[in-house]
Amino acid sequence: MGHGLSALSGAIRAMAVGLVLLSGAATALAEEISYFSIGTAGVGGTYFPLAGTIANAISNPPGSRVCEEGGSCGVPGLVAVAQSSHGSVSNVSGIISGGLSSGFSQSDVAYWAYSGTGTFEGQEPMRDLRVIAALYPEHVHLIASKASGIASVTDLKGKRVSLDKTDSGTYPDAVLVLEAFGLSKDDITVEHLAPEDAAEALRNDQVDALFFVSGYPARAITELAGTAEIVLVPITGPEVDGMLREHSFFTRDEIPDGAYPDMAGVGTVAVGAQWLTRLDVDEDLIYQITRALWNPATRKLLDVGHAKGAAVTSETALNGIAIPLHPGAEKYYREAGMIR
Known part of the structure; x- marks a missing residue:
């Protein structure tokens, strides 16, 4: 009987240790994941499906297969999500307020928001807006x-x-x-x-x-x-x-x-459609996101996703930009020889 109780006690201790280890692993896993939102527009436009493709490309949650073996080539530990919104004006406001990590915007809206002109006349200029990349032309x-x-x-x-x-x-x-x-x-x-x-x-x-x-x-x-x-x-x-x-x-x-x-x-x-973020978003994170965006593996995803994905190219990544690049994106473009 004593042996039975001893064995039972040992089993309970082992289970407790196992639960602690599992709990620790779950906590570590939670700590490893960071989330990054991309503000888009309504689901019937181009921003939402394209942002979904880009979110997929830059994400690399724990447990993903490594890039070299055909797995994710995104940022380790990052989970990016496309978030529907009313569009460009809503997105730049959401970025500045901290409600969005990033978002898509028309080039004109980005410039007006940054400079406090146009549709933002009389408002405080959004001087912390920064560009990750120019994406493609948007037609009226x-x-x-x-x-x-x-x-x-x-x-x-x-x-x-x-x-x-x-x-x-x-x-x-x-x-x-x-x-x-x-x-x-x-x-x-x-x-x-x-x-x-x-x-x-x-x-x-x-x-x-x-x-x-x-x-x-x-x-x-x-x-x-x-x-x-x-x-x-x-x-x-x-x-x-x-x-x-x-x-x-x-x-x-x-x-x-x-x-x-x-x-x-x-x-x-x-x-032009542009991908924007905020100046205080971590420089290394935006550097890694920019590098993931222009990874050859992302090219394959863009080409088979929304029809506009084919127009998103590194050759046009700096076209029509009238506000500053994020330092992390700028670091990538300099290393890639795209800025001299």
Whole structure:
């Protein structure tokens, strides 16, 4: 009987030690993991799926297979997540407030936020915003129902038009486009709908047109094209000349034929999409994230993910940047010979 109790006591002690060891291992595991959020926009745009691909590429949680054996080539211990939001304006505010580790933004919104100009006129400049990389061009989509008869920007007069949420990147650009063509918000019936909601409203004849700044193909527009009679409206003409002179972040570009099912392409204007963070985010972390972003293994993920992934290249990583690079990103680009 004594031996039985002794054995039982020993087993209990062994179990206790095992639990302590497991607890310690779990604590160590928890300590090894750090989280890094990427603010995007609505799930129907390009930011969200592309950020998901990039988050996957830069993540490398404990227990992952090593890069050399076909496993993760991300930052050891990092778990990155794409987080939906209202878009660029919402993201820069979230980055500065600390609610987001990083986020995607249009180049114009990034510059306005940093300098306290444009849509941020009268606000405290967000001087701690920093760039990780330029990503790809984003096109101003102006979508109208065929039934509306809208064939140009000036045809929007008197129509019901969604300009997106006021804290999106689309909203300030839509206002600039209207102004370039001699229109103001007073000339239209304004709706402030997120892209997915705007697409649904257009499908149900509750709006005549919508603006959406996104890399093509944007899922919300692709799905709308499959269920409604819609057209892409060109943003072209002499009015655009003045717009480009006044706002150098815009470039002429086009949405090609077939970017959306059975839709003819149009000339339009574009801005750059950029990945931003905050100056006080650890320099070594951003260095490692930047290195992981441009790892050849990430190239494979980008090329098979969202169609816009192919446009995200190291060759264009520094294009159109009007605010400072994060020191960690700058260190990587200098080592890579991309900055001299």
